[in-house]
Structure formats: C-alpha cells, structure tokens
Amino acid sequence: LPAVEAVIGWDDEAARAAAVKAAVVLSGKDSISRLPAWLADERDGVAAAAKAAVAAVKAPLAEELAALALQSKDAVQQGALEIIEKRNDTAALPKIAALAENGDLETRQALCRIFGNIGDESSIAFLLNQLQKAGEKKEILAAEKGLLTLCRRLGDAKLYLPALKNAFAASKAEAKPSLLKAAALAGSQEALDMEIAAWKNEGDAVKEAALRTLAEWPNAAALPTLRDIAATAEKPLLQVLAFRGCVRLIPMQNKKNAEKANEMNGLLALAKRGGWGT
Numbered sequence: 001l002p003a004v005e006a007v008i009g010w011d012d013e014a015a016r017a018a019a020v021k022a023a024v025v026l027s028g029k030d031s032i033s034r035l036p037a038w039l040a041d042e043r044d045g046v047a048a049a050a051k052a053a054v055a056a057v058k059a060p061l062a063e064e065l066a067a068l069a070l071q072s073k074d075a076v077q078q079g080a081l082e083i084i085e086k087r088n089d090t091a092a093l094p095k096i097a098a099l100a101e102n103g104d105l106e107t108r109q110a111l112c113r114i115f116g117n118i119g120d121e122s123s124i125a126f127l128l129n130q131l132q133k134a135g136e137k138k139e140i141l142a143a144e145k146g147l148l149t150l151c152r153r154l155g156d157a158k159l160y161l162p163a164l165k166n167a168f169a170a171s172k173a174e175a176k177p178s179l180l181k182a183a184a185l186a187g188s189q190e191a192l193d194m195e196i197a198a199w200k201n202e203g204d205a206v207k208e209a210a211l212r213t214l215a216e217w218p219n220a221a222a223l224p225t226l227r228d229i230a231a232t233a234e235k236p237l238l239q240v241l242a243f244r245g246c247v248r249l250i251p252m253q254n255k256k257n258a259e260k261a262n263e264m265n266g267l268l269a270l271a272k273r274g275g276w277g278t
Contacts, residue, residue: 001026008046017049024053031057032064036072039079051079055086062091069096078110085114093119097126109142116146121159123150128167131175144178148185157186165194176202177209187218196225211238215245220252231270243271 004026007019020038024031031054038050054061062084069080069092077099084092093115099107112130115123127150131143151160161183168179180198183191195217198210211229214222223246230242250263 013043013045016043017045020046020049021053024050024057028057029059029061029064032061032068035068035080036076039076040074047075047079051083051086055083060091061087062089063095065089066092066095070098077107081107081110081114085118088118090118090120093123093126100126100130105136105138108139112142112146113149114146116149116153119150121154124160124163128163131178132167132171134175140174140178144181147178147182151182151185157188157191161186161188161191168194168198173203173206176206177213180206180210180213184213184217187221189221192217192221192225195222199225199229208238208241211241211245215241215248217245217249220249220254223249223253227267230267243267 001023004019004022008016008023010016010019023034027034035050035054039047041047041050065080065084065087066089069077069084072080081096084096096111096114100111103111108130112127115126119126124147127143127147131140131147134140134143151164154160164179164183168176168183171179176198180195183194185191192214195210195214199207199214202210214226214229226242226245226249230239230246233239233242246267247264250260250267253260253263
C-alpha cells in the first residue's frame, strides 16, 4: 500500500489514476479516510478515479459517505454526494437531506437530482418541499426534474399522484406548472381532472401551463377538452396551443382513419374561421 500511494504522487495521469484505484482495492472501507484528499486533489484523474473506485467498494459505506458530505464543502462534498448516487446508497438520503437547509444552490440542485435518481416513495416529500421553497428558476427546474425522474421510476401513479394533488392545492403559483407536468405522467382520468381543474380555476400562467400539459397528454382522453378550448378560448395563443394538441391526439384515437380524417378537417375549418390556424 505505501508503494501504491507513492505512485499517486507521480506526474503521469494514468499512473496516478491506477494507483488511486489500487489503493482503494487494497484498503477497502478504510480508504474513506483518504477520500477527502483525493476528492480535493486538482490534478487530472485523481478525483475521478477515487469516485469510481469507492463507488465500487462492496462494503456498506452509506453512513461514512453521508457524514463526509455533511462535514465537507465544495469539491469534497460534491464528490461524496456523487459517490452516494453512484452506489445507490438510499440509506444515506435521510441524512444528506439536511444539506438542503444550509447548502448552496449547487448542493440543492445535486440533492434534487440524487433524490430523483435513487430515491423511493418517501423521497417525494423532500422533492415537493424543495419545489415549494425554490426561489430561483434554476432551483424550480432542478426540483421539477428530480420529481419527474422519481415519478417515472416509481411508475405506479398511486405512489405519487395523491401527494402531487395535495401539494398542488397548497402550492404557490410558481410551483404549480411543475406539479402539473408530474401529474401528467399518470395519464389517468384522475390526473386529467386535475389538469382540467387547473385550466378552469387558476391564474393565467398556471392556466397556460395546464393547457400545454394537456396538449402533450399521453393518450387521447384530453382531446374533448382541447377541442372545447380551441373553439372557445379568447386568446389566440391558447387557441393555437389547443389546436396543436388536437392535431397530436386525434391520430391516437381508436377510430377508423376516415373518422380521424373528418375530425382533422373539422379542426382545420375551425382554425380558418378563427383566423389563427396555420
């Protein structure tokens, strides 16, 4: 081990990286004590090799990595979080969640990504909380991306849709579009009802977000609502968004092609009468 560690000091990048990997293999769980120095090492290859090697260690490391993330800053903290993610160490999530309270923007963004990529149903509450507290657009987008990733991974809408509906009722307007996007993943009537209610009852920005979500609905169930909006909306932008949604969803119906063609022709006629179709 001393000989291997000596190679880490060499000028050759490939040799340094190989030596870090070998040191981790030889030390196993004990390599955690050397990890902060490797993660802070700015020489090419050292930090990357350390993260890859420690991520492959078979021994449980969730507690040690969480402690390192909580006690460190900058490159060491980010490196520890990255290793937790690579190792799928879900046991570390409840502990590193505390970093959201006093961490910087980069740390909060990383946490949203990690909870989305490796979290389970219990992680929904964390991501919803980050979405509600987000002050900058970057934070909102990070929380939204993490939430969408987690909901897709969970798959079963019963695991996330009730939480999304409850959060929507209590959310600030800035967070509601993200919740509508996540709810749309369910593609169910319950989720569709949530979108339609948002279209009917919310302010202009959320109404538009709901319409954009309806236009991207995963099945043809949103078509009747989109037809109605295309025919009755007062603003040309909303009419056009609804029109595009109809064009997208009409072919998804379980109908004969001739019927679909007739519906498309009727939609084009509506657009011409309104003077907004292109």
